[in-house]
Amino acid sequence: MKWSEVGEVNCSVARTLSVVGDRWTLLVLRNAFLGVRRFDDFYASLGVTRHVLASRLARLVEFGIFDKVPYQARPPRFEYRLTEKGRDLYSVISTLAMWGDRWMDEGRGAPLLFKHMNCGKHTHPQLVCSECGERIDPRHMQVEPGPGI
Amino acid sequence: MKWSEVGEVNCSVARTLSVVGDRWTLLVLRNAFLGVRRFDDFYASLGVTRHVLASRLARLVEFGIFDKVPYQARPPRFEYRLTEKGRDLYSVISTLAMWGDRWMDEGRGAPLLFKHMNCGKHTHPQLVCSECGERIDPRHMQVEPGPGI
Numbered sequence: 001m002k003w004s005e006v007g008e009v010n011c012s013v014a015r016t017l018s019v020v021g022d023r024w025t026l027l028v029l030r031n032a033f034l035g036v037r038r039f040d041d042f043y044a045s046l047g048v049t050r051h052v053l054a055s056r057l058a059r060l061v062e063f064g065i066f067d068k069v070p071y072q073a074r075p076p077r078f079e080y081r082l083t084e085k086g087r088d089l090y091s092v093i094s095t096l097a098m099w100g101d102r103w104m105d106e107g108r109g110a111p112l113l114f115k116h117m118n119c120g121k122h123t124h125p126q127l128v129c130s131e132c133g134e135r136i137d138p139r140h141m142q143v144e145p146g147p148g149i
Numbered sequence: 150m151k152w153s154e155v156g157e158v159n160c161s162v163a164r165t166l167s168v169v170g171d172r173w174t175l176l177v178l179r180n181a182f183l184g185v186r187r188f189d190d191f192y193a194s195l196g197v198t199r200h201v202l203a204s205r206l207a208r209l210v211e212f213g214i215f216d217k218v219p220y221q222a223r224p225p226r227f228e229y230r231l232t233e234k235g236r237d238l239y240s241v242i243s244t245l246a247m248w249g250d251r252w253m254d255e256g257r258g259a260p261l262l263f264k265h266m267n268c269g270k271h272t273h274p275q276l277v278c279s280e281c282g283e284r285i286d287p288r289h290m291q292v293e294p295g296p297g298i
Contacts, residue, residue, distance in 0.1 A: 019253070027163060030162045030163075085252050087288075088252065093162060095241045099238060102237065103165075109297040110296065111298045112294065112298070113294070114291070114292055118283055119281035121280040126240075136239070136265070138239035140267050
């Protein structure tokens with residue numbers, strides 16, 4: 001199976017990875033969630049080459065993850081703003097961050113703390129069942145063929 | 150910044166990606182959560198080369214994501230079993246799957262349905278605040294420097 005075909009495969013994980021399964025793309029998104037909007041700010045914050053950054057941003061616009069919005073006319077300059085589809089990737093980025101906080105902190109604690117503005121507390125977002133609200137344990141999950149199989 | 154240095158970077162997302170930020174690795178994990186344990190079954194289910202699969206599995210054992218456990222003595226054969234550290238990646242794999250179900254299903258519905266054995270219902274796992282239980286909206290999250298910064 002070539003990676004170019006993975007988007008076709010009948011698996012939602014593989015399909016998602018065909019869009020965001022690239023480390024630079026995931027770090028671009030991580031920085032977008034931290035408030036970065038402009039090419040030069042992504043460039044300064046990531047240490048990626050301009051060429052690679054431009055290709056990842058163009059791809060994210062193409063897939064509808066970012067809207068490319070002008071913020072200045074002369075010379076023309078654009079911001080990259082997360083769409084609803086893009087914002088919905090927060091769950092992926094934050095679970096990557098939580099896992100790193102728990103397992104890769106080398107005993108020093110989390111580099112960043114997350115604060116939930118609604119309740120004002122530091123939070124460790126967790127995955128719960130949409131139906132009963134209980135915390136998800138993978139050993140209590142089953143899969144069945146769905147309509148799109 | 151070279152990818153070999155990313156594990157050193159003071160960002161939990163980058164650190165996590167230094168371990169699992171590879172598409173084949175994430176698909177190996179996806180299949181592990183679906184119950185695959187043995188080399189030949191990973192091989193048959195993924196369409197990856199034996200060489201790439203062997204390197205990804207060895208790396209996941211090295212990082213403590215899988216335990217490599219003998220299940221047969223002659224000839225020696227091993228199973229790859231998720232450790233607690235590995236099982237904790239379910240949140241990453243399932244949020245990738247949920248995003249694909251929502252945004253990449255091409256109108257056909259999810260290929261797989263998830264059933265929560267505790268409540269017996271089909272579930273769409275969601276991310277909630279550990280403190281107030283409210284569903285996480287990225288626009289209501291702030292970050293602050295933590296102890297490991």
